[in-house]
Amino acid sequence: MTRFAMVIDTKTCIGCGDCVVACKAENRVPDGLNRDWVVEATRGKYPKLTTEFRSERCNHCSNATCVTLCPTGASHYWAGTNIVLVDPDMCTGCKACIAACPYDARLVMHPDGYIDKCTFCHHRVEEGLDPACVSSCPTRCMHCGSLDDPESEVSRLLRTRKYKVLKPETGNVPNVYYLI
Amino acid sequence: MKEELFVTARSNALIDPSLHIWTWEVAMYLFLGGLTAGIMVFAACMTLLRKDGEAPFATTKLALLAPIVLSLGMTTLFLDLEHKLFVFRFYTSFQLLSPMSWGAWILIVIYPVSILQILSTLRSGYPQASPYVDRLAAGKAILDWCEANRRAIALTAIPFGIALGIYTGILLSAFSARPFWNSGVLGPLFLVSGLSTAAALVALVARQHSEKVLFTRIDLVLIAAELALVALFIINLASGTEQQLIALDSIMSGPYTFVFWVLFVGVGLLIPLLLELLEIRGMARRVAIVAPILVLLGGYVLRQVMIDIGQESAWISYDTQYNAELLQRLHE
Numbered sequence: 329m330t331r332f333a334m335v336i337d338t339k340t341c342i343g344c345g346d347c348v349v350a351c352k353a354e355n356r357v358p359d360g361l362n363r364d365w366v367v368e369a370t371r372g373k374y375p376k377l378t379t380e381f382r383s384e385r386c387n388h389c390s391n392a393t394c395v396t397l398c399p400t401g402a403s404h405y406w407a408g409t410n411i412v413l414v415d416p417d418m419c420t421g422c423k424a425c426i427a428a429c430p431y432d433a434r435l436v437m438h439p440d441g442y443i444d445k446c447t448f449c450h451h452r453v454e455e456g457l458d459p460a461c462v463s464s465c466p467t468r469c470m471h472c473g474s475l476d477d478p479e480s481e482v483s484r485l486l487r488t489r490k491y492k493v494l495k496p497e498t499g500n501v502p503n504v505y506y507l508i
Numbered sequence: 509m510k511e512e513l514f515v516t517a518r519s520n521a522l523i524d525p526s527l528h529i530w531t532w533e534v535a536m537y538l539f540l541g542g543l544t545a546g547i548m549v550f551a552a553c554m555t556l557l558r559k560d561g562e563a564p565f566a567t568t569k570l571a572l573l574a575p576i577v578l579s580l581g582m583t584t585l586f587l588d589l590e591h592k593l594f595v596f597r598f599y600t601s602f603q604l605l606s607p608m609s610w611g612a613w614i615l616i617v618i619y620p621v622s623i624l625q626i627l628s629t630l631r632s633g634y635p636q637a638s639p640y641v642d643r644l645a646a647g648k649a650i651l652d653w654c655e656a657n658r659r660a661i662a663l664t665a666i667p668f669g670i671a672l673g674i675y676t677g678i679l680l681s682a683f684s685a686r687p688f689w690n691s692g693v694l695g696p697l698f699l700v701s702g703l704s705t706a707a708a709l710v711a712l713v714a715r716q717h718s719e720k721v722l723f724t725r726i727d728l729v730l731i732a733a734e735l736a737l738v739a740l741f742i743i744n745l746a747s748g749t750e751q752q753l754i755a756l757d758s759i760m761s762g763p764y765t766f767v768f769w770v771l772f773v774g775v776g777l778l779i780p781l782l783l784e785l786l787e788i789r790g791m792a793r794r795v796a797i798v799a800p801i802l803v804l805l806g807g808y809v810l811r812q813v814m815i816d817i818g819q820e821s822a823w824i825s826y827d828t829q830y831n832a833e834l835l836q837r838l839h840e
Contacts, residue, residue, distance in 0.1 A: 345516040365518040367826060370511045381515065393684055399608035400597040418597050421590025423522070423529040424608050430685035430823040432527060435520040441590035495823050497749075498684065 330409045331390065331475040332448060334462070335482045335491070336383055337507040340469040343368055343381035347461035347470065351385075354449060354460035361435055363446040364461055380508070383461065383470065386433040386446035387494065387502030388412050394425035394434060402443070410503055411450050416442040430498040448472070475503075512826045527819040533588035535812040538676045539705070540581030542698055542807065544618070545673030546706020547574045550726075551625060552662035552669065560632070563722055565714040568633030571625040573709075578618060607679040614671050621668050624661045628654040673699040680818060687751035688758070688821035689814070691744045697737040698810075704730035705807035708780075708800035720796070724784050727803060731781045738773065755821035759813075767813050776806015 343366050351357060351364050364385035372378050388410050395403045395412060402418035403425050405411065414425070419442040426434045426443065437444035449459035453472070457463065462470040473480035482505075485491075489507045496502065522529045551571040560567050589595055599616070603609035630651060631638045641647035654661060677698030680689040707727040711720050745756040759768040783799040786792035 343515045348516040361520055362516070362518050366515040368513045368515045370513075396605045397608065397682060399603055399606045399612055401601045401603055402597065416591075417594065418600075419591050420594050420597050421592070422588070422608065423590065424606075424683075426523065426529050427527065427683050427819060428685050432523050432822065432824060434523075436522055436529075436590050438521060441592070442594075443590075498823055 329390065329405070331503060332388065332409055332411055332453065332472065333475045333482045333486075333503045333505060334385075334388075334448070334459075335471045335473075335485045335505045335507060337469040337471075337485075337489075338380045338382060339507060340467045341366075341381040341383060342467055344466060346464050346466055347383045350460040350464035351446070354452075355447070357444075358438055361438065361444070363435075363444070380506075382506055384431070384433075384494070385461070385504065386412060386429075386448075387431055387500065387504045388446075388448055390501035390503060391499060393428040393430070393498075393500055397424050397428040399424060406447075406450050411448045411453070412445070413447055413450065414443050414445060416440070419443050430495060430500060431502070514826055526825075527822065529819060530588065530815050532812065533584040535808065535815045537581040537585040537588075538698070538811040538815070539808045540577050540584070541676050542673050542702025542811075543705045543709065543804075544574050544578040544581065544622075544702075545669045545699065546703040547571070547577065547709070548618070548622060548625065548665045548669035548672070549703060550706055550710065550723075551629075552665040555629065555658060555662040559722075562716075563710075563714070563719040564716060565719055566710050566723070568629040570710060571622065571629060572634070574622040574625070575619060578615070578622070582615065607675055607682050611672075611675045611679060614668065614675060618668055618672055621661070621665050624654055625665050627651055628658040628661045631655065670699065673702040676702075680814065683818070685823060686818045686821050687749065687823070688745070688755035689818040690748075690752065691741055693737055693741045693744055694814075697734065697741060700730055700734045700737055701807050701810055704734055705804050708803035708807075712797065712800035712804075721788070724787055724796075724799070727800070728781065728784045728788070731777055731784070731803070735773075735777055735781070738777075751821065751823055755817065758817050758820065764813060764817050767809065768817075772806055772809045772813055775802055776809050777803075780806070 345366050348362060348364050348366060355363065357363055364383060367382045367384055369380045369382060370377055390410050392412050395405060399422060400418050400420060402415045404413060404415065406413045421441045421443065434443055434445045452459055458472050462472045471481050471485060473482040475483055477483060485507060486505060491505045491507050493502045493505055518524055547570055550566050554563050554567040586595060598612040602613060627650060630641065641651055674695045677695035681691055681694040683689050704727055707723045707730055711723040711727060714720050714723065745752045758764045780799040780802045783792055783795065787796055
């Protein structure tokens with residue numbers, strides 16, 4: 329399995345939300361729905377507070393429970409990678425995958441009724457481009473690439489910087505990394 | 509302090525502010541599916557034990573209810589689907605690791621098994637209807653064959669009935685992302701609850717006194733077993749991970765405490781247990797109708813409360829407020 333990862337630097341993210349807008353424009357996400365979102369996490373006790381911005385989305389898990397539990401095979405890995413996609417023609421809208429995602433990253437695509445989610449912009453990745461969110465980031469805090477290539481930017485960043493993933497204890501092996 | 513807020517609005521329907529994808533349709537399906545399982549298992553057991561005299565309704569008539577109840581359940585399940593025209597996709601693949609896929613295929617097998625079960629007791633159970641089938645040569649041959657193989661059909665119905673009853677629980681417990689459901693006890697709990705509701709249905713509908721008594725006794729044992737499984741379920745959660753402890757809070761000191769303990773455990777299990785104990789000792793006969801109704805109600809409440817709490821239990825929660833009015837203004 330070719331592992332694509334997104335590496336997001338929380339030190340340089342300013343929480344502007346451009347990634348969210350870029351995704352909506354690129355993927356024509358309907359009003360009121362979002363495939364990605366920005367979280368502002370504040371920890372500590374005043375006046376010693378720390379804030380971290382995280383641009384979140386589907387984690388394209390290597391062990392994706394949404395793929396395992398889908399009863400029809402509509403949720404699948406794209407072309408031998410960890411990129412999780414939904415085939416609308418296979419999807420019954422049973423919503424099992426929404427319940428199966430520990431990151432609440434899936435949504436019902438209204439008004440059609442099939443399940444929708446972040447695709448890592450695989451249509452752009454296929455052409456060697458970055459996903460829309462990554463390419464639009466004004467602080468260049470987002471990076472996307474293959475973890476199998478030791479020379480890729482994502483591999484280099486994970487080699488040299490401290491990082492975390494969200495809730496690794498779910499066992500889903502998420503592939504969106506946050507530099508801390 | 510720890511505060512996690514959305515900087516960009518995320519108000520995905522059915523997900524924010526907390527997951528609420530399944531409502532009464534799925535709970536009703538799980539309830540009716542469990543009831544169907546119980547109906548098939550009891551009809552088969554009574555046939556195998558040759559209880560025609562003691563329990564004529566369960567032995568010869570009960571099986572007819574299985575496909576009717578199941579079809580009602582499948583209708584509510586269909587109502588829940590968001591992409592309805594693609595419902596046939598359940599049957600264009602088999603996903604080995606998805607309990608829902610197993611369930612879809614089990615349902616398909618249940619129908620022919622259940623029809624055979626009905627045909628094997630049609631002449632004795634529904635003498636008004638059987639002449640219509642007997643009139644056709646093929647119909648007569650089929651009825652003869654089913655009657656001759658009555659025991660074999662009953663033996664087939666039992667494992668399929670159990671599979672149907674237990675899969676509804678395994679289906680939920682397989683969601684590792686929902687801490688409240690993530691317990692292996694859920695399968696047996698749903699199976700026993702399904703059997704108990706079916707026993708209550710027989711106790712409610714059967715006319716012969718001996719049959720009512722038999723099924724009240726069976727139900728007593730099943731309610732006791734269900735109480736034990738509920739206890740195991742709670743112990744499982746209470747000794748679980750942080751997420752499971754938080755999920756448990758919703759029934760211990762949270763919004764579902766009343767529904768779970770009073771409506772499900774109290775009204776749905778303990779009161780019928782007490783009433784049925786009295787009945788067996790010859791007391792409380794005048795209210796004999798109450799216990800089975802409460803058991804059926806409790807069976808539904810169990811599914812509804814499980815569905816409601818399970819969805820809300822999560823690994824990640826953000827401090828956020830969902831404001832539907834903002835969405836409305838978007839379109840103005």
